[in-house]
Amino acid sequence: MEFNFATDATLFECTRCSRCCSLDVMLSDEEMERLGEDVDRKWHTTRKVMGPSDPVCCLLKGNACAIYESRPKLCRVYPFLAIPVADLEEMKEQIPESAIRISDDGESYVIIYDEKCPGIGSGRTSNWPEIVSITKSHIHDFERT
Numbered sequence: 001m002e003f004n005f006a007t008d009a010t011l012f013e014c015t016r017c018s019r020c021c022s023l024d025v026m027l028s029d030e031e032m033e034r035l036g037e038d039v040d041r042k043w044h045t046t047r048k049v050m051g052p053s054d055p056v057c058c059l060l061k062g063n064a065c066a067i068y069e070s071r072p073k074l075c076r077v078y079p080f081l082a083i084p085v086a087d088l089e090e091m092k093e094q095i096p097e098s099a100i101r102i103s104d105d106g107e108s109y110v111i112i113y114d115e116k117c118p119g120i121g122s123g124r125t126s127n128w129p130e131i132v133s134i135t136k137s138h139i140h141d142f143e144r145t
Ligand code: SF4
Pocket: 013, 014, 015, 016, 017, 018, 019, 020, 021, 078, 079, 116, 117, 118, 119, 120
């Protein structure tokens, strides 16, 4: 698998294109419980409705998220995701020298990103420790279920 690793030069600013709201967001049980009717229980993601060209999350209203303040954790971190360095080493994945490494609770993390997000490449650097923290919390929610 080809990963794009965030570096000190990685910039991001959301253009509100809403492309990511067509992707499948994996929800924890707690998120599924909270989102009720808006969940596709078979696929553990938000329910899709037909958009202008593709199916989109039913919580997308116009080009804005109707539950923005309480949106799922993976929506919060997109287009980024933190991965433990140890996991990548186990997969024999090469991590470039330039990749940002964040330490959290004695574990080292790198951040990967989806290059198809149009917000990548402009704007500002992101809060990497926060991305690690939210990703960890999402994984923790999964492990509890
Ligand atoms: S795909 Fe990227 S730029 Fe577009 S809405 Fe999602 S996060 Fe923002």
